Amino acid sequence: MKVNWQGVIPAITTKFNRDDTIDYTFFANHCRWLVDAGCIGIVPLGSLGEGATLSFEEKIALLKTALEAIGDRVPVIPGIASLSTTEAVRLAQAAEHIGCSGLMVLPPYVYSTDWREMKAHVDAVLRATSLPAMLYNNPLAYKTDFLPEQIAELAREHSNLQAVKESSADVRRIAAIRALIGERLELLVGVDDCLVEAVQAGAVGWIAGLVNAFPHESVALFQLAQQARLGQGDQAQLEALYNWFLPLLRLDTVPKFVQLIKLAQEMVGMGSAQVRGPRLELEGEELASARQIIEEALKHRPVLN
Structure with missing residues (x-):
């Protein structure tokens, strides 16, 4: 399936049962709910999906569940992240084999160094499949910053690199990337609270969190x-x-964004606040403050046309 990068694409959460297993039935329903609302794709296995806590087998099972749930309605675009390049390549190839339409390619977890090594990692993943790919740049989370000129270099060398999820929170990056490569790549915003500013700067898509x-x-x-x-x-x-x-x-946009977004899901009746370790559910003043924000929003929830 051809990937359309121009629209809202959820970085979907992963719901767990009380015994820490994955609730695949809910995950399927959640995928369908998001697509029914007008989302144009699904990104499982990202940081919001707690991908770092999932086994390889669980990742494949989630991808199969998403594919079965939404069929050919929209593309499934898994996050490809790992501690090792070998594991990232293996996941990318498995995703292509089972029928995913694209990839969101992350730098390696934990280890971050210079451009030579980070480029080699991304090169390996992009060469591993023929699937269209989106580079995920999030220097705040992963300590690797793909600069505009480096993104342009990757675009020149990999025809299947089609998009960039820019999460540096600096909307000037969108104009800087566009100045170097024109319309060669689709640019998407990955930070929820600068969505409008990023679209004004030229972003054509949104890998969204609160959409869950x-x-x-x-x-x-x-x-x-x-x-x-x-x-x-x-x-x-x-x-x-x-x-x-x-x-x-x-x-x-804060370190406990997973807990906060899952709490919001629970409060709207579409999910659970449960997370996997090392994350813990919010409690005390932190929980009360988050609940107050969400309750206030729900109290004044707009009626959409």
């Missing part, structure tokens, strides 16, 4: 932002929706 709990609002916000960039749509409606959404979107 608020898919209809996420799709509406992205569409309004796109219209505003073209000088169309209702600016007042965009501002009202963004202002309502921002306290929630900021939950995506």
